[in-house]
Amino acid sequence: MPRNAANTRKTIVDAAVSLFYAEGIRRVSVDAVAEKAGVTKRTLYYHFRSKDDLIATYLESRDLPNLQTFRRWFEETDGPLAAKVEAIFSHLARASRHPKWRGCGFLRTAAELANMPGHPAVKAGSAHKKRVEGWLADEIVAAGVANAQDKARQVVLLMDGAFSLVLVHRDPAYFEAAGAAAASLLGGDG
């Protein structure tokens, strides 16, 4: 594959994704991203205005892939709505057992940038979370369940609560408990 500009840019973003997720955005230096991408820092600054720009690009690059993963887990599961939603939580529980799991990159970035509410990366996180909530609402409507907006919001509250508490306690049981609660409110026990 020829090394053109778009290609180099993607290589840098991939390196940023890997390092920022693994170690946190403040802990990872621009030098480290450049080295991992196999380019010099000067090249990195040719493609990105600043480290903040790179951080925002990192999260924007994860929006669609993460949403698609949720959709796939949902669609691959047979049964009623409650079972399909609960399957998302079961997959997250399994993922959280992996030694490289570090919680939700969007939430962790918002936590690291809590003193900069208007930061583009925080906005990217907000947009992603809204997209997930909106998609869930659409699926709940499609399943003919009432109060879809309220229920979608409760599901994402449980999901992001589990992301946070599993990160704190390192105990996947919080994903299981959240999944059971989500299934229950979607009529999974009826």
Added chain:
Amino acid sequence: MPRNAANTRKTIVDAAVSLFYAEGIRRVSVDAVAEKAGVTKRTLYYHFRSKDDLIATYLESRDLPNLQTFRRWFEETDGPLAAKVEAIFSHLARASRHPKWRGCGFLRTAAELANMPGHPAVKAGSAHKKRVEGWLADEIVAAGVANAQDKARQVVLLMDGAFSLVLVHRDPAYFEAAGAAAASLLGGDG
């Protein structure tokens, strides 16, 4: 008040609490904490082994005060269990409107230290969250509601989900929605 050792130590911890919560633990330097406390860096390092030690002390110092605030909000509210628990969420929604609000310090620290699971500060956060969950379970038992453990866990999932999503979206409505959901599962609508 005489400036003795315990006094100096407390002054340093107070400065750390204020700065670490406002700006994040990685963003705040030891120099900044020492300056805010009105001591030199050498004095700070006399009282604390390292910055990590100071970070852990910061969170440990917030365990009891935060729990006591929750208890007070709960006890000051008249009515059934569901209303008393929902009041906690209403107070959090109000607090989150303050311009200096930055989410939950325990969750934000766990997010910043996600690559160091055994860090003493993360353990302090885990202990605090367990204490809140345990206290809620006790109150649910005392109110004679069934499945107290499961319900306490669902309440903390909703609460920490709201902490996270209000930080991302800067929208207190997530605290209100979480409070309504918590009240509902505790029989508030029955």
Added chain:
DNA sequence: GTCTATAAGCCGATAGAC
């Protein structure tokens, strides 16, 4: 126990060559 001073290295960002 608190001070002044500084070590030793990493940080984000830039200059200028080609």
Added chain:
DNA sequence: GTCTATCGGCTTATAGAC
């Protein structure tokens, strides 16, 4: 568009005086 080289400043932590 990518390179080599480096700036000025900030970082955690320590040495030695009193």
